[in-house]
Amino acid sequence: MNKVRIIGTGSYVPEKIVTNEELSCIVDTSDEWISSRTGIRERRISEGEDTSHMASKAALKAIENAGVKAEDIDLIILATATPDSFIPSTACIVQDNIKAINATCFDISAACSGFVYGIDIATQFIRTGSVKTALVIGAETLSKVLNWKDRNTCVLFGDGASAAVLKESDVEGILSIYRGSDGSKGKFLTCNAVPVKNPYIDSKETMGDIDNAITMDGKEIFKFGVKIIVQGVEELLKDTTYSLKDIKYIVPHQANFRIIESAAKRLGVSEEKFYLNLDKFGNTSAASVGIALDDMVQKNLLQSGDKILLIGFGGGLTYGGLIVEW
Numbered sequence: 001m002n003k004v005r006i007i008g009t010g011s012y013v014p015e016k017i018v019t020n021e022e023l024s025c026i027v028d029t030s031d032e033w034i035s036s037r038t039g040i041r042e043r044r045i046s047e048g049e050d051t052s053h054m055a056s057k058a059a060l061k062a063i064e065n066a067g068v069k070a071e072d073i074d075l076i077i078l079a080t081a082t083p084d085s086f087i088p089s090t091a092c093i094v095q096d097n098i099k100a101i102n103a104t105c106f107d108i109s110a111a112c113s114g115f116v117y118g119i120d121i122a123t124q125f126i127r128t129g130s131v132k133t134a135l136v137i138g139a140e141t142l143s144k145v146l147n148w149k150d151r152n153t154c155v156l157f158g159d160g161a162s163a164a165v166l167k168e169s170d171v172e173g174i175l176s177i178y179r180g181s182d183g184s185k186g187k188f189l190t191c192n193a194v195p196v197k198n199p200y201i202d203s204k205e206t207m208g209d210i211d212n213a214i215t216m217d218g219k220e221i222f223k224f225g226v227k228i229i230v231q232g233v234e235e236l237l238k239d240t241t242y243s244l245k246d247i248k249y250i251v252p253h254q255a256n257f258r259i260i261e262s263a264a265k266r267l268g269v270s271e272e273k274f275y276l277n278l279d280k281f282g283n284t285s286a287a288s289v290g291i292a293l294d295d296m297v298q299k300n301l302l303q304s305g306d307k308i309l310l311i312g313f314g315g316g317l318t319y320g321g322l323i324v325e326w
């Protein structure tokens with residue numbers, strides 16, 4: 001089996017900052033409620049940029065930071081729940097934007113676990129020798145699938161994109177992998193696509209009244225998030241000779257500070273062990289773990305040889321984690 005390493009990261013968020021105060025002008029909420037329940041203070045909202053646009057910007061930064069050329073990329077995996085279109089895939093649009101002419105490209109749908117799933121899949125391709133260099137992107141324009149009248153959901157999410165370049169290496173950088181799905185709980189976090197309507201069912205049906213906004217059972221998702229972080233950390237460590245002391249940072253899906261608080265308590269570690277930037281970006285779904293990771297790289301928090309643990313969970317329901325040696 002070939003060894004794999006993450007050799008570069010990048011991220012991009014839209015310029016427009018929407019604070020909790022600003023949200024309270026359009027929906028019945030308050031900065032006090034949002035920040036005390038979630039830790040979120042502001043989020044970035046697209047002013048017209050679609051998912052492929054943000055994804056391409058994040059990808060170009062990751063490619064530059066990795067020191068490779070776009071032509072070197074053999075594979076583009078783009079995780080999103082908010083693609084530009086059903087066809088073509090957003091990965092193919094990004095390929096054209098960044099001129100990664102030698103890549104095979106496809107999207108994956110794993111909601112907030114998307115970035116971790118993407119790294120997992122790219123790792124398998126590189127380990128088998130099928131590709132040498134892969135670009136993984138998590139990108140979302142969640143603002144286009146939010147019901148801006150629903151205070152239960154619209155205050156939680158933000159737009160943005162993140163990317164990582166993975167390459168075959170002499171040193172192993174992916175030390176442990178954890179993954180799974182539980183479709184029986186899919187109803188707790190949903191966003192409809194297009195309903196089955198065609199002339200053979202009902203020729204009078206129109207496409208004008210589609211309800212495709214995010215819906216969520218917050219309490220169920222909260223419990224699931226805490227359970228997955230605790231279980232994921234334990235399972236990931238089990239496959240290694242390391243303990244939590246050896247892990248410099250846990251980089252979780254940036255959903256909610258209180259989920260992290262509960263998980264940290266159950267794991268018996270300080271919340272400081274978790275890297276969080278959800279106060280600035282909210283929950284950016286598939287982009288969130290990668291945005292946090294790139295933030296850490298930009299702040300110079302990671303040195304060669306550091307071990308970090310990435311953990312994602314979300315709609316599907318899906319979950320996945322990795323222990324990465326930097």
Ligand code: COA
Pocket residue numbers: 028029030033034037038112151152153155156216217218219221222255256283313314315
């Ligand atoms: N502003 C003000 N009030 C709000 C509100 C908002 N933005 N959103 C909901 N409320 C109200 C509800 O209408 C409800 O009012 P009611 O009791 O009069 O019906 C009340 O607040 C619910 O409060 P509470 O029970 O304290 O909510 P909570 O502690 O369960 O917190 C979440 C709600 C959404 C913050 C919490 O469940 C959560 O974080 N869940 C996980 C969500 C998540 O991370 N999703 C994505 C994962 S990938």
